[in-house]
Amino acid sequence: MNRDFTRRGFLAGAMAAGAVMGLSACGGSSASDAGSMRSGTDSSDGGAAYDGPLVALTFWNGFTGGDGAYMKSLVSEFNSEKSNINVTMQTMQWQDFYNKLPTSVTAGKAPDIAVMHLDYVGTMAARHAIQPLDDVAKALGLSEEDFAKAPWSAGVYHDVRYSIPLDVHPMGLFYNKRLMAKAGLDPEQPPLTLDTYMNALDKLKSKGIKGHWASPFQFTGGMSVYSLVSQFGGSFFSEDSSKAIWHEDAGIEAMNWWMKLVTKDYSPSKVSQDADFVAFQNDKCAFNWNGIWSINTLKENKKVDWGLAKLPKIGKRNSVWANSHQFTIPSQRSVDQNKQQAAKVFINWISKKSLEWAKGGQIPARNSVRNSGDFKSLTSQSILATQIDDVVFPPTVPGISDAIGEFYKAVNDIMLGGRDVSQVLRSSADRANKILEQNMRKYQ
Missing domain, CATH: 3.40.190.10 (Periplasmic binding protein-like II)
Structure with missing residues (x-):
């Protein structure tokens, strides 16, 4: 893919x-x-x-x-x-x-x-x-x-x-070895914990390199925050899949961390669609959370010196978006x-x-x-x-993609509109709940 x-x-x-x-x-x-x-x-x-x-x-x-x-x-x-x-x-x-x-x-x-x-x-x-x-x-x-x-x-x-x-196709950490070496980082040791990741971003920043371009779009920002919600101990839906719960504490924590990449100047603001992956290939971005499908694209691009690792553990547990x-x-x-x-x-x-x-x-x-x-x-x-x-994975529920789509819209609104994290996540969960209710009636 x-x-x-x-x-x-x-x-x-x-x-x-x-x-x-x-x-x-x-x-x-x-x-x-x-x-x-x-x-x-x-x-x-x-x-x-x-x-x-x-x-x-x-x-x-x-x-x-x-x-x-x-x-x-x-x-x-x-x-x-x-x-x-x-x-x-x-x-x-x-x-x-x-x-x-x-x-x-x-x-x-x-x-x-x-x-x-x-x-x-x-x-x-x-x-x-x-x-x-x-x-x-x-x-x-x-x-x-x-x-x-x-x-x-x-x-x-x-x-x-x-x-x-x-099959399963998850996200992973793609890292630019050339930029890591430029910042004094070991290009063969990608940062896989919160502390090592933030340390790496700080060293890259000191060299004028924006280490992780945070996308506001589903690809790859929304999927990244999706991973983080679970990493911080949260879930997207209630146990019976009847309610969206990404607006709870874990969701807020995940979204705030993602936003910090911008506010702390580790990322440009308002990154355009696919600009994160383009910047990675042009030696302007050191870390790119992207899907396994990027492997063959990077293999074909002989100019990029890159490596691959599992997604860093930023929160309490290892979790990663996949389909x-x-x-x-x-x-x-x-x-x-x-x-x-x-x-x-x-x-x-x-x-x-x-x-x-x-x-x-x-x-x-x-x-x-x-x-x-x-x-x-x-x-x-x-x-x-x-x-x-x-x-x-999302639960096997009819129309679940419509509900999750409200989450991706929320990530976009927060990143591009500078709107309140808690308020936007709650509003998106409310809209998703209406979708879930409608689907329960439709498919009962």
């Missing part, structure tokens, strides 16, 4: 959340309409093998960036191995994907396989746009022991599994048992082969792949994989 793809994809996804749910309010595409589609789970025997006649499968995803080439290569390899299954991959912008999937189900034209971000699994499950996959997990003998805990748990909605995790791509099987108006079985074979095969996918800037969710020597040879990805138990 390259950086531009991910930023655009998630921003578009945030916009699409409202559009996807809005479809249910328009004639001809309600949740009950989608619910009339058959899941086909009653006739499945899992995904271990397929010995039937030749079937052609369609596979939808939003891999429009550099990672798309890696997935395309995997699909080609699968097709070359399976004489009786042919998969055609259709790639589109994530916004289009989240808009089109429910309507394709209602129209009886759904793809056979789809990959989506974990924060949309609840929405699509509630709209009956995707099928339960407990039978797949059972037949293949898959359980939490086979996957990282967080992405595995994220595929469950109302105690039913609707997705199989493919996950999850395999799903869309609901069908008319169930073709051969296609259903072949789709499960494909999902299982890709999961086992996710080392190649990792090269595109991902961490395999499957433990056997992540723990392999071949994955560990991917040095950068392996470094960020040490955070696999520290990732912070």
Whole structure:
């Protein structure tokens, strides 16, 4: 996943959340309409093998960036191995994907396989746009022991599994070795605690270097503050996911620390979108908290002398923003048992082969792949994989992305408007709570 793809994809996804749910309010595409589609789970025997006649499968995803080439290569390899299954991959912008999937189900034209971000699994499950996959997990003998805990748990909605995790893509600390050396810092020892981080920023500042450009935008500022809320001991939502609570003490502390980067002159004010990453590559910014998808971009830029580490522990505990791509099987108006079985074979095969996918800037969710020597040879990805138990995912709740979008708006308002941290966070949580209430009624 390259950086531009991910930023655009998630921003578009945030916009699409409202559009996807809005479809249910328009004639001809309600949740009950989608619910009339058959899941086909009653006739499945899992995904271990397929010995039937030749079937052609369609596979939808939003891999429009550099990672798309890696997935395309995997699909080609699968097709070359399976004489009786042919998969055609259709790639589109994530916004289009989240808009089109429910309507394709209602129209009886759904793809056979789809990959989506974990924060949309609840929405699509509630709209009956995707099928339960407990039978797949059972037949293949898959359980939490086979996957990282967080992405595995994220595929469950109302105690039913609707997705199989493919990967995890977290943030990390990218550090500019050239600037660290200029400030008298050891370029091979990135600061990973609050004290060492602030000391490094002070030394960089003494040399006229703004060490950490604090972005006001979701990419990467909002995701950074998201990480910090958890680091300072907070949560985004109540235990039952009915209330947004990022306005509480931990959220205020996290936002104030982020703002301090600007007020203490460690960062320019009002950093424009992506300027932090550009400055990092131009030797003007020493530290950049960014996503794993930035690895390949930096590898291609031979002018940058950079290193990578897990996100620093600024608060009380190690926590890091992350998301996950999850395999799903869309609901069908008319169930073709051969296609259903072949789709499960494909999902299982890709999961086992996710080392190649990792090269595109991902961490395999499957433990056997992540723990392999071949994955560990991917040095950068392996470094960020040490955070696999520290990732912070939103709950699997319909429309959760709409609610979280209010948090990202709050970060932007505070950073660009100079508004009161406590007041803005509380107002954004109040708006998010109204969204959560509306969704509870819509999807009950």
